Amino acid sequence: xxxxxxxxxxxxxxxxxxxxxxxxxxxxxxxxxxxxxxxxxxxxxxxxxxxxxxxxxxxxxxxxxxxxxxxxxxxxxxxxxxxxxxxxxxxxxxxxxxxxxxxxxxxxxxxxxxxxxxxxxxxxxxxxxxxxxxxxxxxxxxxxxxxxxxxxxxxxxxxxxxxxxxxxxxxxxxxxxxxxxxxxxxxxxxxxxxxxxxxxxxxxxxxxxxxxxxxxxxxxxxxxxxxxxxxxxxxxxxxxxxxxxxxxxxxxxxxxxxxxxxxxxxxxxxxxxxxxxxxxxxxxxxxxxxxxxxxxxxxxxxxxx
Amino acid sequence: xxxxxxxxxxxxxxxxxxxxxxxxxxxxxxxxxxxxxxxxxxxxxxxxxxxxxxxxxxxxxxxxxxxxxxxxxxxxxxxxxxxxxxxxxxxxxxxxxxxxxxxxxxxxxxxxxxxxxxxxxxxxxxxxxxxxxxxxxxxxxxxxxxxxxxxxxxxxxxxxxxxxxxxxxxxxxxxxxxxxxxxxxxxxxxxxxxxxxxxxxxxxxxxxxxxxxxxxxxxxxxxxxxxxxxxxxxxxxxxxxxxxxxxxxxxxxxxxxxxxxxxxxxxxxxxxxxxxxxxxxxxxxxxxxxxxxxxxxxxxxxxxxxxxxxxxxxxxxxxxxxxxxxxxxxxxxxxxxxxxxxxxxxxxxxxxxxxxxxxxxxxxxxxxxxxxxxxxxxxxxxxxxxxxxxxxxxxxxxxxxxxxxxxxxxxxxxxxxxxxxxxxxxxxxxxxxxxxxxxxxxxxxxxxxxxxxxxxxxxxxxxxxxxxxxxxxxxxxxxxxxx
Numbered sequence: 001x002x003x004x005x006x007x008x009x010x011x012x013x014x015x016x017x018x019x020x021x022x023x024x025x026x027x028x029x030x031x032x033x034x035x036x037x038x039x040x041x042x043x044x045x046x047x048x049x050x051x052x053x054x055x056x057x058x059x060x061x062x063x064x065x066x067x068x069x070x071x072x073x074x075x076x077x078x079x080x081x082x083x084x085x086x087x088x089x090x091x092x093x094x095x096x097x098x099x100x101x102x103x104x105x106x107x108x109x110x111x112x113x114x115x116x117x118x119x120x121x122x123x124x125x126x127x128x129x130x131x132x133x134x135x136x137x138x139x140x141x142x143x144x145x146x147x148x149x150x151x152x153x154x155x156x157x158x159x160x161x162x163x164x165x166x167x168x169x170x171x172x173x174x175x176x177x178x179x180x181x182x183x184x185x186x187x188x189x190x191x192x193x194x195x196x197x198x199x200x201x202x203x204x205x206x207x208x209x210x211x212x213x214x215x216x217x218x219x220x221x222x223x224x225x226x227x228x229x230x231x232x233x234x235x236x237x238x239x240x241x242x243x244x245x246x247x248x249x250x251x252x253x254x255x256x257x258x259x260x261x262x263x264x265x266x267x268x269x270x271x272x273x274x275x276x277x278x279x280x281x282x283x284x285x286x287x288x289x290x291x292x293x294x295x296x297x298x299x300x301x302x303x304x305x
Numbered sequence: 306x307x308x309x310x311x312x313x314x315x316x317x318x319x320x321x322x323x324x325x326x327x328x329x330x331x332x333x334x335x336x337x338x339x340x341x342x343x344x345x346x347x348x349x350x351x352x353x354x355x356x357x358x359x360x361x362x363x364x365x366x367x368x369x370x371x372x373x374x375x376x377x378x379x380x381x382x383x384x385x386x387x388x389x390x391x392x393x394x395x396x397x398x399x400x401x402x403x404x405x406x407x408x409x410x411x412x413x414x415x416x417x418x419x420x421x422x423x424x425x426x427x428x429x430x431x432x433x434x435x436x437x438x439x440x441x442x443x444x445x446x447x448x449x450x451x452x453x454x455x456x457x458x459x460x461x462x463x464x465x466x467x468x469x470x471x472x473x474x475x476x477x478x479x480x481x482x483x484x485x486x487x488x489x490x491x492x493x494x495x496x497x498x499x500x501x502x503x504x505x506x507x508x509x510x511x512x513x514x515x516x517x518x519x520x521x522x523x524x525x526x527x528x529x530x531x532x533x534x535x536x537x538x539x540x541x542x543x544x545x546x547x548x549x550x551x552x553x554x555x556x557x558x559x560x561x562x563x564x565x566x567x568x569x570x571x572x573x574x575x576x577x578x579x580x581x582x583x584x585x586x587x588x589x590x591x592x593x594x595x596x597x598x599x600x601x602x603x604x605x606x607x608x609x610x611x612x613x614x615x616x617x618x619x620x621x622x623x624x625x626x627x628x629x630x631x632x633x634x635x636x637x638x639x640x641x642x643x644x645x646x647x648x649x650x651x652x653x654x655x656x657x658x659x660x661x662x663x664x665x666x667x668x669x670x671x672x673x674x675x676x677x678x679x680x681x682x683x684x685x686x687x688x689x690x691x692x693x694x695x696x697x698x699x700x701x702x703x704x705x706x707x708x709x710x711x712x713x714x715x716x717x718x719x720x721x722x723x724x725x726x727x728x729x730x731x732x733x734x735x736x737x738x739x740x741x742x743x744x745x746x747x748x749x750x751x752x753x754x755x756x757x758x759x760x761x762x763x764x765x766x767x768x769x770x771x772x773x774x775x776x777x778x779x780x781x782x783x784x785x786x787x788x
Contacts, residue, residue, distance in 0.1 A: 161662070192497050194635070207649060
């Protein structure tokens with residue numbers, strides 16, 4: 001299995017650290033890919049573009065050498081560079097070519113440390129990627145021998161979260177780690193003035209909690225016995241609060257689904273997912289809509305391992 | 306005790322207070338900082354929830370009933386509203402549960418009474434939202450006329466009984482509010498204060514302009530329809546005092562409730578009543594009482610007649626359009642949450658308390674409420690809506706006043722955060738005033754109300770009595786009252 005790590009020109013190590021953590025278990029090969037600007041391939045009189053191409057190649061080689069040193073021999077990795085007219089295009093074509101199971105991206109640099117902030121490339125990838133996108137928080141540095149310890153699935157019981165659930169089960173199986181279902185109970189804002197008391201939204205939140213427990217039970221019942229699984233409910237005033245109230249392990253990823261509004265088989269963040277992505281203290285894996293279809297095909301192979 | 310589970314006892318089963326408390330789980334682990342609402346904000350809640358429900362439209366309906374004596378009707382309605390709000394506050398502070406008089410009644414007087422109260426609340430919220438949005442349509446029309454010189458044609462702007470086919474603006478308003486609620490828009494405490502200021506400014510403008518056209522002749526005769534007329538008008542007017550109970554429900558969130566609750570109710574009532582009386586006085590002084598009947602967007606029309614120019618009318622209409630919008634939002638919200646609470650108790654089908662996994666809000670409930678209110682607003686004449694609302698509210702408040710007395714007798718030892726001053730005179734007076742106002746309402750309203758309660762009874766006995774969580778033993782009912 002292949003995980004694609006996007007390497008940026010600025011040499012961010014967040015995505016790389018996440019890739020290394022993920023590749024420790026479960027027979028994964030990392031493909032570290034640097035996307036270069038396209039150059040004009042034809043000979044030109046002054047060799048201007050050829051000089052530029054040579055510079056780019058040199059640059060890519062240097063960058064890859066650095067990464068090679070960073071990763072060492074800890075994980076199986078391949079290194080490649082590709083030319084494309086945009087980073088997103090290059091990443092998607094490489095992902096398709098190498099049959100990658102996910103694309104790992106880093107956070108934009110202006111965001112807060114420890115949280116993921118959507119940057120330009122991530123924004124595009126989160127709209128069009130046909131494969132799951134893994135997002136590393138800014139400054140993500142698990143210890144160098146960290147490995148994936150648990151997969152948490154953000155679960156709401158809706159049809160969209162079904163594909164996230166399937167993908168999370170898949171991931172936990174491939175890496176042989178326990179699965180955790182987490183439903184977030186976020187209280188809506190209270191209306192002022194209210195003629196029905198100022199607790200009305202707590203009542204709604206409590207009902208949601210009950211519904212969520214039911215949905216979790218139902219989802220867990222569909223799982224075979226060999227999957228180690230726990231379920232939890234996190235409550236808070238807002239998404240950040242709710243996510244913070246859950247205990248997190250060092251090597252943990254959070255799996256979320258795509259909005260039903262986006263195109264089929266593409267990643268597309270909904271309003272809740274984007275809040276989860278912004279507030280999550282651990283890497284987030286965003287699953288394309290309807291991804292269960294694709295992952296199902298890979299399932300027998302994974303089970304055979 | 307439990308052996309006596311006859312039908313009579315079972316419909317009077319009460320929901321234990323503990324059950325209410327576990328449902329809302331006041332954060333034990335301090336997940337949320339306890340909000341502390343002060344006197345000013347509390348007063349603003351009362352004023353904000355009240356002004357806008359009726360004053361912009363009620364003169365048109367009330368003045369033809371009472372003549373210039375409508376000023377006295379406002380006073381009467383105001384006193385009644387204050388008395389009932391005080392009783393409401395005691396009940397709210399005694400029973401530490403979230404909610405409305407539905408919850409209080411369920412905990413004290415039993416399931417069937419609670420269901421009846423809920424049916425009344427449906428009038429207080431749902432039907433009043435419809436009435437308010439009809440008024441909004443009138444002011445929107447007035448605004449369009451003042452600014453652009455055209456009106457929405459009557460066919461699309463009035464209910465079938467009033468010479469139209471459908472009241473489209475009202476339906477549009479309800480739909481918009483519904484969409485906002487589903488999208489999670491909430492009016493914040495600050496937004497409420499701003500709305501209050503807009504409303505008061507607009508009414509102040511009317512009062513000032515109105516008094517420039519004041520003529521003593523218009524006050525003669527003061528009470529052309531006698532005391533009965535004034536009483537009848539007070540009944541209809543009570544509609545415009547709905548919302549003072551927003552203060553009472555604040556309960557535990559209030560800083561120093563023993564002092565601030567009654568003070569806030571008093572201040573809010575005084576502010577509201579003063580403004581209403583001045584508005585009424587300015588209105589009846591500005592034109593003969595015969596002219597009020599059928600006057601759409603009454604306050605704006607009067608302003609235009611006095612000043613002969615359109616801009617004051619336009620300003621007033623704009624203010625009314627904004628503030629009525631905010632009131633409709635609040636009332637629709639309240640209605641959906643009451644039905645939600647009833648759904649949770651098993652009194653209504655599950656669809657009312659299903660939370661949507663994507664929005665984490667009761668979406669279908671909100672859609673049903675808005676569809677119901679929208680239909681009422683589109684097809685029922687305003688006068689009928691106003692009287693029905695007043696009826697429902699007054700009956701609910703009567704039950705609350707009586708509930709205070711019942712609770713004092715049956716459970717005298719319960720800790721009460723706030724006690725009605727002047728017990729037992731206050732609740733008795735409160736109930737008496739409310740009953741007096743009810744007596745003045747037209748017979749058709751009584752008939753409609755009877756039909757309404759009949760439908761509620763059918764629903765209760767065919768569905769709720771069997772499905773309620775108390776009936777199914779999911780929540781264990783409180784034992785028969787210890788006497």
